[in-house]
Every structure is written in structure tokens, then in C-alpha cells.
Amino acid sequence: xxxxxxxxxxEWTIKELFVYPNEFIYWSIxxxxxxxxxxxxxxxxxxxxxxxxxxxxxxxxxAQFSLVFSLALLPVAALPLLLHLQQPTRxxxxxxxxxxxxxxxxFGIVFTTYALIVLSEIWFVYRKYxxxxxxxxxEKAGLSNAMKRSVYRVLTIGAYDVSDGAIKVDKKAATVLAxxxxxxxxxxxxxxxxxxxxxxANALWMSPLMPVIFIMSAVVSGIALCMLTYIVIMEWKxxxxxxxxxxxxxxxxxxxxxxxxxxxxxxxLGFLVAAISLEMLDLIFRGYTAMKSWDILRSVxxxxxxxxxxxxxYGLGNLVPFVLLILPRRTLFRTVIALVLVLFGVFMMRxxxxxGGQAFSLSFSGYMHYEIPVIPHSLExxxxxxxxxxxxxxxPFFLFWIINKFVPSLRRDTEGS
Amino acid sequence: xxxxxxxxxxxxxxxxxxxxxxQQFLVPDDFGVHGRNFTYGYYRLSNxxxxxxxxxxxxxxxxxxxxxxxxxxxxxxSTHAPVECENCHGPxxxxxxxxxxxxxxxxxxxxxxxxAYLEYPNSARGELLSIEDRRHKRRYECIKCHNPHDPKEDxxxxxxx
Amino acid sequence: xxxxxxxxxxNTVGGSLVSALPLSSFTLISQAEAAAALAESKTRWAFxxxxxxxxxxxxxxxxxxxxxxxxxxxxxxxxxxxxxVVTKDGTTHIDSPMGGRDGFIDDKIRDEEIEPEDIAKAxxxxxxxxxxxxxxxxxxxxxGATYQTDDGIVLIDREWCIGCGxxxxxxxxxxxxxxxxxxxxDKCNFCYHRISNGMDPACVENxxxxxxxxxxxxxxxxxxxxxxxxxxxxxxxxEYGTKxxxxxxxxxxxxx
Numbered sequence: 001x002x003x004x005x006x007x008x009x010x011e012w013t014i015k016e017l018f019v020y021p022n023e024f025i026y027w028s029i030x031x032x033x034x035x036x037x038x039x040x041x042x043x044x045x046x047x048x049x050x051x052x053x054x055x056x057x058x059x060x061x062x063a064q065f066s067l068v069f070s071l072a073l074l075p076v077a078a079l080p081l082l083l084h085l086q087q088p089t090r091x092x093x094x095x096x097x098x099x100x101x102x103x104x105x106x107f108g109i110v111f112t113t114y115a116l117i118v119l120s121e122i123w124f125v126y127r128k129y130x131x132x133x134x135x136x137x138x139e140k141a142g143l144s145n146a147m148k149r150s151v152y153r154v155l156t157i158g159a160y161d162v163s164d165g166a167i168k169v170d171k172k173a174a175t176v177l178a179x180x181x182x183x184x185x186x187x188x189x190x191x192x193x194x195x196x197x198x199x200x201a202n203a204l205w206m207s208p209l210m211p212v213i214f215i216m217s218a219v220v221s222g223i224a225l226c227m228l229t230y231i232v233i234m235e236w237k238x239x240x241x242x243x244x245x246x247x248x249x250x251x252x253x254x255x256x257x258x259x260x261x262x263x264x265x266x267x268x269l270g271f272l273v274a275a276i277s278l279e280m281l282d283l284i285f286r287g288y289t290a291m292k293s294w295d296i297l298r299s300v301x302x303x304x305x306x307x308x309x310x311x312x313x314y315g316l317g318n319l320v321p322f323v324l325l326i327l328p329r330r331t332l333f334r335t336v337i338a339l340v341l342v343l344f345g346v347f348m349m350r351x352x353x354x355x356g357g358q359a360f361s362l363s364f365s366g367y368m369h370y371e372i373p374v375i376p377h378s379l380e381x382x383x384x385x386x387x388x389x390x391x392x393x394x395x396p397f398f399l400f401w402i403i404n405k406f407v408p409s410l411r412r413d414t415e416g417s
Numbered sequence: 418x419x420x421x422x423x424x425x426x427x428x429x430x431x432x433x434x435x436x437x438x439x440q441q442f443l444v445p446d447d448f449g450v451h452g453r454n455f456t457y458g459y460y461r462l463s464n465x466x467x468x469x470x471x472x473x474x475x476x477x478x479x480x481x482x483x484x485x486x487x488x489x490x491x492x493x494x495s496t497h498a499p500v501e502c503e504n505c506h507g508p509x510x511x512x513x514x515x516x517x518x519x520x521x522x523x524x525x526x527x528x529x530x531x532x533a534y535l536e537y538p539n540s541a542r543g544e545l546l547s548i549e550d551r552r553h554k555r556r557y558e559c560i561k562c563h564n565p566h567d568p569k570e571d572x573x574x575x576x577x578x
Numbered sequence: 579x580x581x582x583x584x585x586x587x588x589n590t591v592g593g594s595l596v597s598a599l600p601l602s603s604f605t606l607i608s609q610a611e612a613a614a615a616l617a618e619s620k621t622r623w624a625f626x627x628x629x630x631x632x633x634x635x636x637x638x639x640x641x642x643x644x645x646x647x648x649x650x651x652x653x654x655x656x657x658x659x660x661x662x663v664v665t666k667d668g669t670t671h672i673d674s675p676m677g678g679r680d681g682f683i684d685d686k687i688r689d690e691e692i693e694p695e696d697i698a699k700a701x702x703x704x705x706x707x708x709x710x711x712x713x714x715x716x717x718x719x720x721x722g723a724t725y726q727t728d729d730g731i732v733l734i735d736r737e738w739c740i741g742c743g744x745x746x747x748x749x750x751x752x753x754x755x756x757x758x759x760x761x762x763x764d765k766c767n768f769c770y771h772r773i774s775n776g777m778d779p780a781c782v783e784n785x786x787x788x789x790x791x792x793x794x795x796x797x798x799x800x801x802x803x804x805x806x807x808x809x810x811x812x813x814x815x816x817e818y819g820t821k822x823x824x825x826x827x828x829x830x831x832x833x834x
Binding site: 448451452453456457458459460461464465468469470471472473474475499500502504507508510526527529530533535536537538539540541542545550555 | 719
């Protein structure tokens with residue numbers, strides 16, 4: 001690993017024509033990952049709230065799952081920032097001395113609030129289960145059972161009343177939190193859009209539409225991820241059961257249910273249409289008003305980044321899944337393809353905003369090309385390279401696996417709201 | 418009545434409380450709004466003095482003349498009068514205390530900064546006496562023939578142009 | 579009854595979180611301190627660049643790197659010089675190799691030969707931090723690590739900067755960068771350690787042609803301030819509303 005001082009950004013920036021000397025691609029892959037992960041968090045939570053608040057009974061199981069999955073995603077939303085900061089040991093400062101004129105300072109407050117809401121809601125939904133586990137594990141011997149029991153005892157926070165009245169209050173509280181959580185989730189991701197939209201120095205980013213576009217596409221990605229993970233897990237469990245047992249008995253896992261998928265897909269399409277419309281509006285406005293930056297923006301969008309924007313993001317990421325989901329006689333396989341493409345499309349949207357905004361120089365007379373580091377040869381090329389991104393993507397699944405051991409989100413017999 | 422419903426709230430308040438306590442210990446006492454307003458004046462006050470105390474490297478001709486009066490006067494009387502001593506001799510920093518001899522750049526590149534021919538109309542560069550580098554004594558350092566303290570001195574008239 | 583419990587829950591969670599942190603970030607200052615802060619400072623630093631005098635020697639860039647301990651071979655610099663060559667066909671060629679640190683000795687721009695007879699006009703433009711009156715970079719710092727002093731200079735607290743890079747993205751002029759060794763944001767501060775002690779910035783002192791000059795706009799006897807007030811000067815990118823305080827004489831329309 002090389003330790004000599006290197007100009008941050010120089011290793012993955014190729015400059016073309018005239019670019020100011022100090023300009024490099026400072027906000028690279030981790031800043032693409034960050035809004036992507038927070039978007040998944042917000043979207044997963046909104047999906048869960050559609051059940052808890054708006055009583056969409058068909059969504060009950062996926063709502064359970066997406067609530068817990070949004071908890072697994074939460075710490076991962078902060079991970080890209082920790083990997084990006086030049087001084088990660090000072091990461092607490094936005095909580096210690098928040099400068100509220102900065103959208104990033106809002107992060108500390110909104111993130112903490114949102115984390116508390118998600119944690120509280122999960123607590124209310126699973127409290128009865130925690131209490132039951134404390135009593136059930138009391139009989140069992142063994143160190144691992146004793147340790148598990150201790151964890152459950154902590155998780156109950158000493159509230160052992162599981163009478164009908166208490167459970168009713170739990171449900172009401174969960175509903176309230178789910179309701180509060182929706183605007184907070186929107187705020188969490190809306191301000192991420194504000195981070196970019198308020199930078200007047202960047203001709204591509206500056207737009208009042210940016211926060212709304214980010215929220216819409218965040219919800220799209222969250223719903224898609226939850227649907228996809230739900231399908232994969234349920235189908236895997238059904239596959240295992242079919243292999244080991246014989247016919248399915250009543251009450252056993254039957255795999256992903258068509259009605260749930262249908263309902264969720266409708267919401268997905270709605271938000272997808274909203275997201276695409278806003279982006280089209282932004283593009284049309286820019287072309288029509290043709291401000292000073294339009295020449296270079298146009299050459300970036302229709303030239304260098306044409307593949308990334310129109311083929312990958314709008315084509316593969318929006319249009320193709322839209323068609324796949326709209327066509328009749330939708331199969332599970334087609335749905336899975338569509339969901340994967342949607343997730344890819346939202347990722348490309350983040351990429352095209354973050355990297356695309358740095359593809360042209362502030363001088364409007366030059367370009368910067370981003371070559372993402374693949375094989376790391378230093379800490380920086382790891383953190384801001386492909387492997388850093390893969391670490392961020394893999395972590396929520398790993399966290400979910402751990403959390404699910406204590407907060408089972410896929411069993412039909414867990415009582416919740 | 419079912420007061421257990423407030424337990425997560427106590428956890429939340431506990432967390433906020435610990436952040437407030439952390440602020441008391443981790444945030445420097447002089448951190449706050451100083452001057453104009455919160456937007457532009459929110460900072461740690463002692464940092465201003467830290468920057469004022471940053472060490473100076475270039476001392477200027479006034480400090481060179483104290484010991485090197487002859488060279489400075491010669492320079493002042495020549496066509497190179499506007500050129501600073503430290504342009505060629507580098508920053509004096511603590512000279513002569515820590516460095517008896519300042520590293521001197523005698524390369525052609527230093528002189529070419531001003532005197533490399535660039536035909537730029539309407540530019541101050543176009544008005545400087547200049548040479549085309551590859552056509553003028555490529556093998557030699559400029560100072561072999563030209564005295565930087567008085568460029569009109571010591572030029573061997575037969576070799577020029 | 580249930581209504582009030584729900585409201586109580588909602589309000590206290592929301593209220594305590596929302597109000598606790600912002601209130602705690604303000605230190606209490608006494609009345610005397612507040613009055614002193616609001617009192618007018620006697621200094622407002624500004625800069626005057628005369629592009630008609632700049633010859634592109636780059637000695638200012640070299641001096642800045644040495645004075646401010648910016649690693650000499652690093653491709654970042656607190657100040658730089660841009661070369662503009664406008665050819666008769668209307669094309670503008672611009673370059674700034676290593677920020678102009680080694681001057682401009684070669685007439686080739688990015689390996690492109692430009693014939694002298696094709697040149698309509700050519701000039702050099704020094705640039706540095708504009709110490710704006712509405713600095714966008716200060717507005718976006720999430721932790722208060724960058725700020726503006728009473729005399730108008732925007733400084734960076736190296737001990738507090740978290741290295742997020744938001745200030746670098748927010749600056750329309752591209753003057754900010756990450757210091758390769760300190761791993762925090764960095765930029766020109768008009769050599770604050772020099773001007774606060776009666777000296778000129780290193781770039782001003784090392785410019786032999788008088789292309790760079792510093793001024794105190796609040797000093798009625800300052801000759802450079804007088805020039806700024808009475809000559810025709812312009813600024814870079816004023817459409818961003820930053821109110822920059824580096825003024826230019828002879829700024830061409832082609833300058834980016």
C-alpha cells in the first residue's frame with residue numbers, strides 16, 4: 001500500500017481540454033452509493049408504512065420484511081460517507097457543531113431521528129415476540145440460549161406487559177410512528193437531493209426539482225429492492241421445502257404470493273412514472289432556456305454520457321421495466337428482471353447526477369472523465385473504488401441476516417400489527 | 418396508562434442527552450458565532466490566531482539589503498530592478514540562521530519564464546526582450562553570459578544574436 | 579384520551595430532537611461581546627489583478643507554494659495563472675500547466691501548435707480565492723470548519739474540517755482543493771499570516787510587473803482601493819451572487 005501524499009481525485013480523473021487546476025472528481029463512487037443506500041432505506045420504510053398507515057392488508061408480509069430490512073440498510077447508509085471522508089475520525093462533528101445552513105448538517109439530525117423512528121416502530125411491532133422469547137428460552141439450557149435470552153431481555157426494555165390492552169397500544173404506537181416516519185423518510189431523502197440541488201456552482205445539479213426527483217426515485221428503488229429480496233427469499237424457502245419434504249402442507253411457505261407482488265408493483269409503477277416525468281421536465285427546461293451552461297451540458301448529455309443517460313438509465317432502467325411490468329400475464333421471472341433493471345436504473349440515475357455533474361469543468365471549456373479504480377493499490381483507491389462500493393452493497397444483507405435472527409421478519413406466525 | 422409505550426422515547430431522550438453531554442466535552446469552548454452571523458461566522462475563534470502565527474518564508478528585498486547592500490543596489494539601478502531577490506534565490510525563511518547558503522536556481526527555465534519568446538499581441542509578455550529558446554545558446558546557462566543583477570553587463574557582444 | 583397520548587408521543591419525540599441540537603450549538607456570549615462583534619471592522623481586504631501587466635512568468639504560483647507549504651509537485655495550488663490564446667477563427671485555447679507554476683515557456687497548448695499569424699489576441703489571467711462577501715463555500719460547510727473573519731478573509735480550520743468536500747463543490751471558481759498531506763480542505767487566504775503582520779501576500783511581493791496588488795477597501799488612503807473605486811474593474815462570475823472581492827483590470831469576455 002502506497003502511503004505518499006496523493007492529490008485526492010487525481011488517480012481516477014482524466015482531464016480533457018481546459019479544466020481548472022484544482023478540479024478533480026472529488027465526489028466519486030461513494031457519493032453515488034450514499035444517496036442510493038438512503039433511497040433504499042426511505043423506500044423500504046414507505047412500503048412498510050403503506051401497510052401500517054393506509055391499511056393495505058395485502059402488503060402485510062412484505063411490510064414486515066421491509067421494515068426490518070430498512071433497519072439493516074440504515075447503518076449502511078452512513079457507511080459510504082465514512083469511507084469518503086478525508087477525516088473519518090471527525091465524523092461525529094455534524095452532530096457536535098452542526099452548521100444548519102448546510103444540507104449535510106441536517107444529515108445528523110434527520111438520520112438520528114429516522115433511526116429512532118424505525119427502531120421504535122420495530123420495537124412496538126416485535127415487543128410481544130421479545131417477551132415470549134424471554135419466557136421460552138428460560139427453560140432451555142446452553143450458553144448460546146442464555147446469551148440469546150439476555151439479548152431479548154435488553155430488547156424488551158423492561159416492558160413485559162403483553163395483555164390485550166398493552167398490545168392494542170403497541171399497534172397504535174406503531175401506526176403513529178409509521179405515519180410520522182413517512183414524512184421523515186421523505187425528508188431524509190429529499191434533503192439528499194437538496195444537497196445537490198442547492199449547489200449553484202454546479203450547472204447540472206442546481207435545480208429546485210432535484211429534491212423531488214430524488215425522493216421519487218428513492219421510493220422506487222426501495223420498493224423494488226424489498227420486492228426483489230422478498231421474492232428471492234420466499235422462493236428459496238419454498239424451493240428448500242419442496243426438495244426436503246413432499247407436498248406442501250397447509251400453513252407452510254408457498255413462495256412469493258402473486259397478489260402481494262401485484263399490489264407492490266402498482267405502487268412501483270406510480271412512483272416510476274413520477275420520477276421519469278420530473279427528470280424529463282428538468283431536461284426540457286434546460287434545453288429550452290439554454291443558459292450559459294447549456295452548450296457544455298448538452299455535449300455531455302447527448303455526447304459522452306449518451307450511453308449512461310439515455311440507454312442505460314432511461315432505456316434499460318426505466319422504459320424496459322415499465323413495459324415488462326405493464327404487459328399482461330406477468331410472470332415471476334419477468335417481474336424479477338424488471339425489478340433488477342429498476343434497481344440498476346436508479347443506480348444509474350445517482351451515477352449520472354453525481355459523476356455527470358463533474359463530467360464538465362467549471363470553466364465550461366473542458367471535461368473530466370471518471371475512471372473508477374478497480375484493483376486497489378492504496379487505502380484511497382480501495383475506499384473510492386469498485387471494492388469499496390461492493391463492500392457497501394454487501395453489508396446490508398449481512399446485517400439483515402444478523403438482525404433477522406433476533407427480529408424474524410419472514411415468518412407468518414409472528415404477531416405484529 | 419400503558420406507560421410502557423413511552424420507553425422508546427426515554428431511550429431517544431437518553432441518546433440526545435448523551436450527544437449534548439458529548440458536546441460539552443468534545444467541542445472547544447471558543448466554538449460559536451463570532452462576527453457577522455451564523456451563516457458566515459460559526460467557527461472556533463482561536464483558529465484565527467493560529468493562522469496569523471503561520472511562519473513567514475519570503476522576507477522581501479528590504480531584509481536582503483541589510484547584508485547584501487551592494488547586490489541590491491546594483492539590481493535597483495539595472496533593468497532587472499522590478500525582479501525580487503527571492504524570485505531567483507528562493508524564500509529566505511531564516512537565512513542565514515538555519516541556511517548559510519540559499520539554494521540558487523541557475524537554470525535556463527527560470528529566465529525563460531519571462532524571456533521565452535511568445536508572440537502574443539497586446540500582451541505585456543510580447544513587450545519583454547526575449548529569445549527563441551532553441552535558437553539561442555542551448556547548451557549554456559543564461560548566467561554564463563548575462564549577469565542577473567545587471568543584465569546589460571557582461572554580454573559578449575560578438576556572441577549575441 | 580388516546581388522542582392526547584398519541585399527541586404527547588408525537589410532540590415530545592419531535593420537539594426534543596428538533597430543538598435540542600440546534601440550541602446547543604450556540605455558545606452564550608455576553609452583551610459586550612455581541613456589541614463588539616457587530617461593530618464595524620476597520621479592514622476589508624480586496625485584491626486587484628491587472629491582466630494587462632501579467633506576462634505569465636508564474637513566479638507568483640511558485641512563491642505561493644513555497645510560502646504556504648503546498649507540496650511543490652502536487653497538482654493543486656492556491657493560486658494559478660491561465661493562458662488564453664484566441665485565434666482569428668474565433669477558437670479560444672486555454673491552458674494552465676501545473677497552474678502556471680513553471681511559467682509558460684512553450685507556445686504549444688496541449689501539444690497543439692498555434693501559428694503566431696493565426697493569433698488574434700493572447701493574454702494571461704491570474705486567479706485566486708475571491709474572499710467573497712457571500713461565500714457559498716462557508717454556507718455549505720456542515721461543521722463550521724470554514725468561516726469568514728471580520729476583515730473579509732475566508733479561513734479553514736484544519737483541526738475541525740472533516741474532509742467532506744462540500745465546500746470544494748460549492749465554490750464556483752474552483753479555488754478550493756484537498757491538501758494532499760493534511761487531508762483537509764485548503765485554499766488561498768491572501769497570505770493571512772502576512773497581511774495581518776503588515777506584509778504583502780507572497781504572490782503580490784513576487785510579482786515583478788505589478789499585476790497583483792492587495793487593498794484594504796476601508797482605508798481611505800489606500801492607493802489600490804482608490805484604483806478599485808475609480809477605475810473600470812470587473813469580477814469573475816458575478817451571476818452567482820457571491821460578491822467576489824478580487825477585481826480585474828482588462829478582463830476579457832473570453833475569460834471563463
